[in-house]
Amino acid sequence: MRFLPWIFLAPALVIYSVVVVYPMLYSAYLSFFRWDGVAPKKIFVGFQNYVVLLTHNDVFWIALKNNAIWLAAALLVPTSIGLGSALVLNSRFRGSHIFRSIFYFPAVLSLAVVGLIWTWIYHPDLGLANQLLDALHFKFLERHWLSDPQIAIYPVILAATWNAVGLPMLLFLAGLQTIPSELHEAAKVEGAGQLQRFWYVTFPLLRETTLIVLAITSINALKAYDIVYAMTNGGPANRTQLLSTWMYFLTYNYHEVGLGTAIAVVLFSLPLIFAIPYIRLMTRKI
């Protein structure tokens, strides 16, 4: 009977091992070779791919920097907007259910579709962004949004943010509904203002929800791939590459499987920084 749980777990473990664990280990193994992904022979190069990435591959550093910007933006913007929307929508005013659906709507779209929509919004000649600025007489603000290497990553992040607000909002709403109304009433009786009630009652009681939101948002930010692929293809001149997209391009487009899988190892390691505390927190809860 001691082995019964393992017997029940076995099918899932086998599938997980075959489709997740083995490819991960094999990718790590490939990162020590020079290989074009097709040739019968792989040449062992030790840690050379990692050295090349860190010392010779400029795009790797651009991608890492973009990932850091993306992560910071993801932790700050969608979570704040999500919390703000949740606080407003939790007050149960007339039509709040409709607004919940409207605000959550972008989250149900795939990032590829979101990318397509925003690519047209940013179109330099035919796009809504520049036409709107023109109509409002802010012509000086018009930009080639996705073509300017200095700013191109930010319009992509904005599009991703539009999609990413829904989930934190939903989680915060769920968290808010677990807070007993008596606590707010007691604080009100004690003379606490709206801001004080939020800071001393609501926010501390949302601690666990906030941690979960931050962990999920961070992991999603580091996983970002499809929206960049759809909107800029990593360009212009690789300025919007993320580690995930650069990994893809090196592996599949430029036949540098060793370098691509070395990025995969780096990319795998980064989310662990957020995933491990998240898992520990969840385990402790159980």
Place this chain on the structure above:
Amino acid sequence: MKSPIFHAFLTAAAISFACSVTPTLAQDNKPPVPKGNVTVSFWGIATQPWQVMIDDFDKTYPNIKIKWTKYSTDEIKQAVRVASAAGKLSDAWFNWGGSLAAPYEDGGHALELTPALITQYGVDKNIVPAALDLARHNGKLYGIPIWVRPMTIFYKKSLFDKFGIPEPKTFDDLEQACAKLKANGITPFACGGKFSWMTMRTTDFLIEHFAGPALHDKLFAMEASYSSPEVVKAFTKLKEWVDKGYFNDGFISLDPNESLPLLFQNKAAMTFQGPWIEDQNIIPAHQDPKDYIPIIAPADQKPVRVSGFQEQIQFWSKAKPDEQKAALLFASFITTPDVAKKHVSQFGSPSAVVGVFPSEDHPITTTMVKWLQSGVQLYLPTDQALPQEIVNAFFQAQDSMILGSLTPEAACAQIQKAVEDYKASH
């Protein structure tokens, strides 16, 4: 040492499109038909007209089923790469040539069409020699060419007429046309540079103009330096055109498909494209194909060449014998002149099959086929001529120069460094 691609250029240059070859079916030596029911897995581009040909094949060989999996351009490259590494390729797949096919040919994944197979499946009789030469790798054939795709400058006749601009016959004419269009508020070139290969077509044309065919081929063979003054001049001219506003705003991040509406809306007057736009873009947009005139991109060089490539069906060398035979039979069937002629209206762009000409309602393709028949030759685009590792450096250097973060000299030096690194590691 000259690369096989370079040899392919020379051979292609030596032989014209050779539509004079008499169309003949390989009737004396009929290809073998597998007995029993066979299903052939085939990977092809979703926008190409495979279904019509598959239906026709199914009627002729009811025991063979072609299972077509549809991919986009970039998806199929990824799918073939992953599948070949996993040893699970489809029985047949659509592919380009040059360095995009070379890894599968060198790696033993693509079936070599031996002289016996070539004869047995009528490839030597049914396919024009120029297409076969473009398809050969190290002198061997690893697929059956279906289309030959020249790429060149198209101009919008109604706009040129409106501003009294004559059709450009020389490089100077082209520059004058650009200047006049720009002065009249029209963007000379509509371009979508998001994937870098559409911009590359103009870069290739400028290299052909400044370096000439001999040096251009040497560059592809990695026997000449990208830091040569001629290449630097080509990159400098590209940057000059960008700075003069000869390309649409923000073109560097636009999808190629997003650039064509500029032509349709009379906001741009020219584009660097292939004959496929006739079926895929111009006709569906209810535009008059006669208003979009392809011209031989005026490089002012001899021999007269335009960029171009062939597209082929390749076969998995490790497929089961019956599936392999059926896959070869399918490719052979659709490239027999009678069948190809029957499907010519769907086929669109220049067929690689002898004696097959576009239908009359395809003026663009007709014009381009006439060029090829009259001796206009083809050179591979950079992204098929150079190894993909170098293509990456080429794209980055080209786009960085356009964005102003590299000088033309630095961009050329960066490409040359990639060439030297590649040569040192291979």
